Amino acid sequence: MTPTPPAKPAAKTRESARQTLVAETDPRSPAAEAYRTLRTNIRFAGLDTPCRTILVTSASPGEGKTTTVANFGIAAAQADARVCLVDSDMRRPSLHRLFGVPNTRGLTTALVEGGTFGTVAQPTHIKNLSVVTSGPLPPNPAELVGSHRMQECLDSGTKEFDLRLFDSPPVVSVSDALALSALCEGVILVVRSGAIPQPVIRRTVDHIEAVKGRILGIVLNSVDMKRDGM
Ligand SMILES: Nc1ncnc2c1ncn2[C@@H]1O[C@H](COP(=O)(O)OP(=O)(O)OP(=O)(O)O)[C@@H](O)[C@H]1O
Numbered sequence: 001m002t003p004t005p006p007a008k009p010a011a012k013t014r015e016s017a018r019q020t021l022v023a024e025t026d027p028r029s030p031a032a033e034a035y036r037t038l039r040t041n042i043r044f045a046g047l048d049t050p051c052r053t054i055l056v057t058s059a060s061p062g063e064g065k066t067t068t069v070a071n072f073g074i075a076a077a078q079a080d081a082r083v084c085l086v087d088s089d090m091r092r093p094s095l096h097r098l099f100g101v102p103n104t105r106g107l108t109t110a111l112v113e114g115g116t117f118g119t120v121a122q123p124t125h126i127k128n129l130s131v132v133t134s135g136p137l138p139p140n141p142a143e144l145v146g147s148h149r150m151q152e153c154l155d156s157g158t159k160e161f162d163l164r165l166f167d168s169p170p171v172v173s174v175s176d177a178l179a180l181s182a183l184c185e186g187v188i189l190v191v192r193s194g195a196i197p198q199p200v201i202r203r204t205v206d207h208i209e210a211v212k213g214r215i216l217g218i219v220l221n222s223v224d225m226k227r228d229g230m
């Protein structure tokens with residue numbers, strides 16, 4: 001395994017994290033309001049069987065998965081839910097940088113040592129919000145996330161947390177997100193507005209449904225209100 005170095009955010013990184021975490025830093029902005037709406041919609045989407053484990057994924061890289069996980073998580077924590085963000089993107093993990101916490105122990109540590117989410121979750125500077133970073137990067141991410149251990153790990157966090165949100169790599173490049181779709185109770189698909197051809201989005205939905213992933217909804221990210229006539 002290749003340990004990712006502990007986060008030592010430079011001033012520029014801290015500023016860019018501040019700009020990304022709008023639900024915390026600019027709660028009156030339209031973007032923050034949109035994340036609160038997402039929180040409400042997701043709550044109603046699972047009225048009969050509330051989703052306590054939700055995977056956030058996308059068809060291709062850079063569509064806004066990590067940004068959505070972080071801000072949705074903050075919005076849920078602000079509503080007094082005990083939230084844990086889990087970095088299950090074992091290819092390009094980034095939640096540790098966003099929240100300025102070390103990544104020496106994390107999800108892979110729990111999977112390899114047979115630990116629970118509780119043993120590797122770190123508090124963040126936001127009340128009610130914890131983060132499980134990726135941990136040292138493994139040579140076999142797809143195998144790890146689809147393992148029986150992963151299922152046990154998922155089952156272990158229900159007492160400590162009301163909601164666990166999983167960040168992931170994109171569906172088109174690797175199979176990790178599909179394995180996680182099958183394990184989580186719900187899936188949110190992030191689509192960067194205007195960036196992805198519709199057939200690719202359709203195929204991604206089909207792939208998720210083929211493994212019995214339950215798609216709760218699609219987040220249309222980076223919408224240009226003027227360009228898109230909204
Ligand atoms: N709605 C938005 N408005 C402005 N910038 C955004 C928005 N959503 C994401 N970004 C920016 O786009 C970049 C990619 O976002 P993010 O890291 O959340 O995507 P990702 O899907 O997690 O990427 P990856 O596939 O590499 O993990 C980041 O620099 C982020 O700050």
Ligand SMILES: [Mg+2]
Nearest residue numbers: 065066089094
């Ligand atoms: Mg990401």
